[in-house]
Amino acid sequence: MGALSYGLEGKVALVTGGSRGIGLELARQLLEQKAKVAICGRKPDGLEAARKTLGAGDDLLAVPAHVAEEDQVDRLFGALLERFGRLDVLVNNVGMNLPGPPAVEADLGLWRKVLDTNLTGTYICSRRAAAIMRAQRSGKIINVSSVAGRKASPGMGIYGVAKAGVEMLTKVLAAELAPDNIQVNAVAPGMVRTGFSAPFWSSEDLYRRIVATIPAGRIAEPVDVVHAILFLASDAAAYITGQTLVVDGGNTAVWAGL
Numbered sequence: 001m002g003a004l005s006y007g008l009e010g011k012v013a014l015v016t017g018g019s020r021g022i023g024l025e026l027a028r029q030l031l032e033q034k035a036k037v038a039i040c041g042r043k044p045d046g047l048e049a050a051r052k053t054l055g056a057g058d059d060l061l062a063v064p065a066h067v068a069e070e071d072q073v074d075r076l077f078g079a080l081l082e083r084f085g086r087l088d089v090l091v092n093n094v095g096m097n098l099p100g101p102p103a104v105e106a107d108l109g110l111w112r113k114v115l116d117t118n119l120t121g122t123y124i125c126s127r128r129a130a131a132i133m134r135a136q137r138s139g140k141i142i143n144v145s146s147v148a149g150r151k152a153s154p155g156m157g158i159y160g161v162a163k164a165g166v167e168m169l170t171k172v173l174a175a176e177l178a179p180d181n182i183q184v185n186a187v188a189p190g191m192v193r194t195g196f197s198a199p200f201w202s203s204e205d206l207y208r209r210i211v212a213t214i215p216a217g218r219i220a221e222p223v224d225v226v227h228a229i230l231f232l233a234s235d236a237a238a239y240i241t242g243q244t245l246v247v248d249g250g251n252t253a254v255w256a257g258l
Helices: 021-032 044-054 070-085 108-136 157-180 195-201 202-211 222-233
Strands: 011-016 036-041 060-064 091-094 138-143 180-190 244-247
Touching: 011 070, 011 108, 021 044, 021 222, 036 044, 036 070, 036 195, 036 222, 044 060, 044 138, 060 070, 070 108, 091 108, 091 202, 091 222, 108 157, 138 222, 157 180, 180 195, 180 222, 195 202, 222 244
Parallel strands: 011 036, 011 091, 036 060, 091 138, 138 180, 180 244
Antiparallel strands: none
16 A cells, blocks of 8 residues: 555645654655655654654654644744745644543543644644645645544543534635635544554454454554545545545444444
């Protein structure tokens, strides 16, 4: 799959949360496609480790930033424009879920933290990217949602609400930005083998129960999600906007009852 070409040579892409998991694999694949890539993350140590892993010299920019803080996002985009001069693809990949009680028992601090990172951060980065892309009269914004935004899941209630908001934000921005030749889409992965979901797939018994609900017979690897993103970032998706591509091995296509 890594040998596929998406016509992204010379394009400039920003991947939020690009230091691990899906974001790190996406940055790797974009660099293989000969794109210029900026990644951000909250932890400088993690970003530095990702930078060393990816290599790529001047084609890679790593900037510490919390996407829910507007001043940090402004610094991120300022550094990106100073290095690359434009932005063709924004991938809002940052995602965060905190273990906690059911949504009705959670305190407002937990609610705000999860909503800020997953939804508000996506909005802030998209708004900043849209200003650049409108001036260019072209661009792609791709949001990473989750199947948790489509069905209630234990332990993921607030996270699911945030991701449902991301999918509606995708539609709203798609409608507003289509006249400027900017396409806005989302991908909604199911379970993916990353550190984020390790508590689920690292348990052999729990893993078997999860896989039993997936027609494909396995959970996703990061690269499975990445290729969906690369397609949406390519010219092949120029007439696709406001859509969410579900990448879940068929999980949401089957009835979950007995």
